[in-house]
Amino acid sequence: MSLDLATTLTDLAADAAAGLHYQFGSDATVTAAAPGRVNLIGEHIDYCDGFVLPFAIDRYIVMAAALNGTNEARIATALGGEPAILPLNVKQEVTAPKWANYLRGVFQGFQDRGHHIPGFDAYIISSVPGGAGLSSSAALECCVATLLEGLLDTVLDTKEKALLCQKAEHDFAGVPCGIMDQFASAFGKANRLILIDCQTGEPELVPFENPDLTVLIANTMVHHELSDGGYAARRKNTEDGLKVIGKNSWRDATHADVETYWDAMGDPVNRRARHVVGEIARTIAAAEALAKNDFEALGPLMAASHDSLRDDFEVSCKELDLMVDIARAIGRSGGVIGARMTGGGFGGSTVTLCESRKASEIATTLSEKYREATGITAQIFASRPSQGAHVL
Ligand code: GAF
Numbered sequence: 414m415s416l417d418l419a420t421t422l423t424d425l426a427a428d429a430a431a432g433l434h435y436q437f438g439s440d441a442t443v444t445a446a447a448p449g450r451v452n453l454i455g456e457h458i459d460y461c462d463g464f465v466l467p468f469a470i471d472r473y474i475v476m477a478a479a480l481n482g483t484n485e486a487r488i489a490t491a492l493g494g495e496p497a498i499l500p501l502n503v504k505q506e507v508t509a510p511k512w513a514n515y516l517r518g519v520f521q522g523f524q525d526r527g528h529h530i531p532g533f534d535a536y537i538i539s540s541v542p543g544g545a546g547l548s549s550s551a552a553l554e555c556c557v558a559t560l561l562e563g564l565l566d567t568v569l570d571t572k573e574k575a576l577l578c579q580k581a582e583h584d585f586a587g588v589p590c591g592i593m594d595q596f597a598s599a600f601g602k603a604n605r606l607i608l609i610d611c612q613t614g615e616p617e618l619v620p621f622e623n624p625d626l627t628v629l630i631a632n633t634m635v636h637h638e639l640s641d642g643g644y645a646a647r648r649k650n651t652e653d654g655l656k657v658i659g660k661n662s663w664r665d666a667t668h669a670d671v672e673t674y675w676d677a678m679g680d681p682v683n684r685r686a687r688h689v690v691g692e693i694a695r696t697i698a699a700a701e702a703l704a705k706n707d708f709e710a711l712g713p714l715m716a717a718s719h720d721s722l723r724d725d726f727e728v729s730c731k732e733l734d735l736m737v738d739i740a741r742a743i744g745r746s747g748g749v750i751g752a753r754m755t756g757g758g759f760g761g762s763t764v765t766l767c768e769s770r771k772a773s774e775i776a777t778t779l780s781e782k783y784r785e786a787t788g789i790t791a792q793i794f795a796s797r798p799s800q801g802a803h804v805l
Pocket residue numbers: 455456457458459460548590591592593594639756757758
């Protein structure tokens with residue numbers, strides 16, 4: 414099987430410029446790009462002061478823009494439809510079209526910092542699969558924030574930009590997300606994983622340049638929607654659990670605490686708590702294993718992460734479990750190092766770390782066996798750590 418290849422950034426930028434010209438008759442003066450992300454391990458613990466280990470993938474949202482001399486942003490997308498007309502420098506409100514709320518949230522963030530956003534036209538194009546657990550929403554937020562930096566000729570501190578985008582997601586998309594996705598999109602770097610200490614909010618760039626390793630992403634095509642309540646409910650469970658344990662941070666909680674307060678927490682909060690404490694430890698261990706190229710240790714950690722997300726955190730689904738099971742059946746002898754669901758869950762994608770020389774064969778097996786069992790054609794592609802949000 415030939416893997417689904419990413420459209421290059423150059424091609425995306427050219428298409429965005431052509432779209433801008435076609436829609437609005439203007440030439441792009443600023444073009445910005447921001448990537449989606451995949452997470453190797455550390456799931457649903459960014460809002461629990463844990464560690465996460467994502468990287469920015471080579472799939473981008475690109476916006477080409479030009480000033481239009483009005484007080485509005487007029488935004489067209491490659492998906493078609495009428496351009497969205499968004500008033501600027503007024504209090505931004507959550508309204509239709511829904512996708513534009515990510516932009517409104519970012520506008521509000523800039524306005525709150527005293528910026529006067531000049532009217533502009535923009536065209537959006539994307540190679541980040543949407544609803545696939547690969548952070549297309551964080552990519553859109555980081556892309557528009559980076560575009561505004563270009564239009565305003567200003568540069569925000571990268572962490573501040575990521576936090577501004579996270580706030581946009583909270584306030585305008587209604588998802589109380591952690592910091593992982595926006596940090597990955599903003600801080601991404603070629604050949605680097607991003608080990609984020611979510612308690613201090615400090616990202617550490619970790620080398621990942623072994624050509625013998627390939628990361629396969631398998632989009633189950635089961636659409637996930639984090640704004641439907643499941644994500645917020647899980648986050649609330651973890652907050653409730655921490656209160657019962659009586660610690661200030663999950664970083665101070667232990668397996669013994671979870672056992673001691675098991676009955677007091679009750680089900681499902683106690684199982685959510687067991688996931689959080691276990692996943693924090695697994696992520697630290699995985700980062701150490703990766704640094705030592707200890708794949709025999711890494712594989713079981715990824716497996717335990719998936720099982721915990723399936724059984725204790727209950728954010729997997731049968732299609733994600735199936736895709737992971739197919740990878741597990743291929744096993745170490747077939748070149749699979751580890752596999753698990755990635756991202757928020759409830760659908761979306763799996764991540765499979767494998768030997769590069771077997772990657773194509775593994776992708777074929779994942780695709781064929783998944784299609785046999787579900788009738789669904791999965792989207793499977795390899796990705797390497799790539800540059801984060803930037804002006805082109
Ligand atoms: C989503 C959220 F946006 C992240 O903050 C993170 O919690 C993730 O789900 C689960 O690890 O992508």
